[in-house]
Amino acid sequence: MFDYQVSKREFQNWLIKMQEEYEVWAPVKVGKNYTWGSWDGGSFPDEDYQNTLKPPKDLFFPQYEVLLKYKKVKGKRPLIIEPDLPQEKRIIWEVRPCDARSLTILDRVFINKDYEDPYYSHRRKNTVVISLVCQKPGLGCFCKDPLTTEGSDLMLLDCGDTYLVKLVSVKGKGLIKNPVFTADKPINIPMELPANPFNLEIADKDLAEKLEVIYRSPLWRELQEKCVNCGVCTFLCPTCHCFDLTDDQKGKKVRSWDSCMFASFTKQASGHNPRPTGAERLRQRVMHKFRYFFENHGIFACVGCGRCVEKCPVNLDIREVLQRIKEVQ
Amino acid sequence: MPNPYLPYEMRIEKITEENPENDLKTFILSFLNEQDIERFKYLPGQFGEVGIMGVGEAPFGIASAPCERGILKFSVKRMGFFTKCLHQAEAGDIVSLRGPLGNSWPLEKLKGKDVVIIGGGFAFTTLRSLVRYIIEPENRSDFGQIDIVYGNREPGQILYKEEFKEWLTREDINLYLSIDREVPGWDKYVGFVPEITEKVINPSVTAIALVCGPPVMIKYTLPVLQNLGFTPDRIYTSLEMKMKCGIGMCGRCNIGSKYVCKDGPVFSMAELEQLPPEY
Structure with missing residues (x-):
């Protein structure tokens, strides 16, 4: 059920008002693609907006981030400086529901009972996620539920001149605690899509069971023939979270994205590599998303956004890979 | 946090x-x-x-x-x-x-039991920590008999040489030092760790074995331990992987769904049998 119906103009005015307190981020068109950028207060994405090229994970877990700084003075004790944790309040809107949901997957990695990543958790805490329901699937999409509210604080459905608004989280409700949508009282509009072409979930329980027994299958080597181990799938994936930690010469401890597709990812100083060829690395990517993560957290680490499908340089389509796995006898 | x-x-x-x-x-x-x-x-x-x-x-x-x-x-x-x-x-x-x-050697499980410690080369580090912990007077009575098999290529490679000399004199530790090939002046054991283990270890039915060393040593010692009556839940080892974060987030040290940094580095053989052989 949606809770409000507001005109787009009114919603825009409300967001502009929110800019007094929040940095508002939105998909911004650069060339042919959309990227996450500061909202100018005016433009809305065109009708052809499907999704951003890169997922919003960058806004929480940047591709390159300084975690600590050191000052070394010869003969003296070095100074370790913890940078100020991100405090700015942000709204990101027109996030697609799959990408909003991906944040709940990253949450499980970065905020758990043993450790909390303070850089991620601060950004997460200070950010309001407003999602926009997809009404037609993109080329590579394979989500099951474009109406999922997981990870969203507010959810919008585009109805031409108006938005239907669903209040999802406490944070979302708090944001509009003042009667900002003055013209309308809460309404109940059934959640249904104009047409439902989204019945594309291929990651199901059957798959999880098959992955239990497929570790030694020759299929991995066959699939790997095509893969060039470029890592694009992992960099564009909204749930891939592997990273490297390095020290630069200027006294910074840096975290940057890394990828299980690279040999150096697991290669030890002795030269031994537990995942020596592309076949083991491809297997790790698939197994991590659809088996290991499921074992640890009860959900797949894939939201079906389709970026890896659309951007793979050799058309290695994860949907086909999963189908092949299911067909292994 | x-x-x-x-x-x-x-x-x-x-x-x-x-x-x-x-x-x-x-x-x-x-x-x-x-x-x-x-x-x-x-x-x-x-x-x-x-x-x-x-x-x-x-x-x-x-x-x-x-x-x-x-x-x-x-x-x-x-x-x-x-x-x-x-x-x-x-x-x-x-x-x-x-x-x-990471986790630790299974101290709770070791309490009241005989402990068989098998190490090779420079992998004796956390095993040394454990031995040092056990022989601390206030802890010693919590554990049973201590047998240690420690093998090296040649005598020069033995870690903590002074300490091992002292441990050789202790009555509450059975220490079996070995080197791969005979060297003049060496009066301890000669041979590889698996064969020495087979020769000297005579474990009680509840004894627990802790193994740490080069992969090839572990590979050939495990069947020996099983022949001696150790069940997979009574054999532990400590694994190494390339690591960065150490807290289960950076994603590289997993074996199946377990992260060596957070769920390990110590695993029982029973646990490892449930995981893919990717280490």
Whole structure:
């Protein structure tokens, strides 16, 4: 059920008002693609907006981030400086529901009972996620539920001149605690899509069971023939979270994205590599998303956004890979 | 929760060269901040990320025991870029340390049992921590008989030589030191670890074996232990992987759904049998 119906103009005015307190981020068109950028207060994405090229994970877990700084003075004790944790309040809107949901997957990695990543958790805490329901699937999409509210604080459905608004989280409700949508009282509009072409979930329980027994299958080597181990799938994936930690010469401890597709990812100083060829690395990517993560957290680490499908340089389509796995006898 | 990336500052107090090739050194570190001593609570089997600011970090098993208050000990083989830099460090230098990380040797399970410790080469570090912990007077009565088989290529490679000499004189430890091939002047065992183990170990039915060493040693010792009657849930080993974060987030040290940094590094053979052989 949606809770409000507001005109787009009114919603825009409300967001502009929110800019007094929040940095508002939105998909911004650069060339042919959309990227996450500061909202100018005016433009809305065109009708052809499907999704951003890169997922919003960058806004929480940047591709390159300084975690600590050191000052070394010869003969003296070095100074370790913890940078100020991100405090700015942000709204990101027109996030697609799959990408909003991906944040709940990253949450499980970065905020758990043993450790909390303070850089991620601060950004997460200070950010309001407003999602926009997809009404037609993109080329590579394979989500099951474009109406999922997981990870969203507010959810919008585009109805031409108006938005239907669903209040999802406490944070979302708090944001509009003042009667900002003055013209309308809460309404109940059934959640249904104009047409439902989204019945594309291929990651199901059957798959999880098959992955239990497929570790030694020759299929991995066959699939790997095509893969060039470029890592694009992992960099564009909204749930891939592997990273490297390095020290630069200027006294910074840096975290940057890394990828299980690279040999150096697991290669030890002795030269031994537990995942020596592309076949083991491809297997790790698939197994991590659809088996290991499921074992640890009860959900797949894939939201079906389709970026890896659309951007793979050799058309290695994860949907086909999963189908092949299911067909292994 | 504290920032898991913020390290302790440590001073290198002493560096011991452990072998004639001079590529194996033991570093004794002390905490620069007195109050960190209490914060750094660890158990034998855990590890830390030792760092040189501006160079990087790498994981090493803690070779000291909690009863050795105020210091931490790490034995490091020169292997790649980071260990080369660490080997160039001098006493008085400041390094960083994150930890303690990972689980520990199964101390609760070891209580009241005989313990069979099998080590090879420079992998004796966290096993040394455990032995040191067990022989601490206030802990000794919690554990049964202690057998130690420790094998090396040749006598020069033995870690902690002075300490082993002392342990040889102890009545509460059965210590079997061995080298691969005969060397003049060597009056202890000669042979590979699996065969020595088979010869000298006569375990009680509840004894627990802890194995740490080069992969080939582990591979050939496991069947021997099983022949001696050790079930997979009574054999433990400690694994190594390339690691970065040490807290189960950076994604590289997993074996199946387990992260060696967080769920390990200590696993029983029964646990490893459930995981893919990817290590």
